[in-house]
Amino acid sequence: MVNRQVVGAHYGLKDWIVQRATAVIMLVYTAALILFLLAMPSGYEGWKLLFGQTWVKVLTQTTLIALFLHAWVGIRDLWMDYIKPVGVRLTMHTLTAVWLVSCFIYSLKVVWGL
Secondary structure, rough: OOOOOOOOOOOOHHHHHHHHHHHHHHHHHHHHHHHHHHOOOOHHHHHHHHOOHHHHHHHHHHHHHHHHHHHHHHHHHHHHHHHHHHHHHHHHHHHHHHHHHHHHHHHHHHHHOO
């Protein structure tokens, strides 16, 4: 039987790294989007021109995946910290996972037109 150490220097490190890495991805995307918005023609044609390019779609989808991972780690930690009954916590984890997967599927439809 393997005992899991629940305290120490490495507990939660992966979650911390995921939170920071996804935050950086979202920050870079937001800054790039602001710059493109300032440079592109206004109106529908500008948006169509910008999001008609494959690299923008890839960057957008990557950022959305980062957002979903960021949300999962944050909300999961909230449920673990503040909901003590195991059954309720498991239900909240499941509902959160279903919601985030649904958001991911819908993001594919929106970004790629699937």
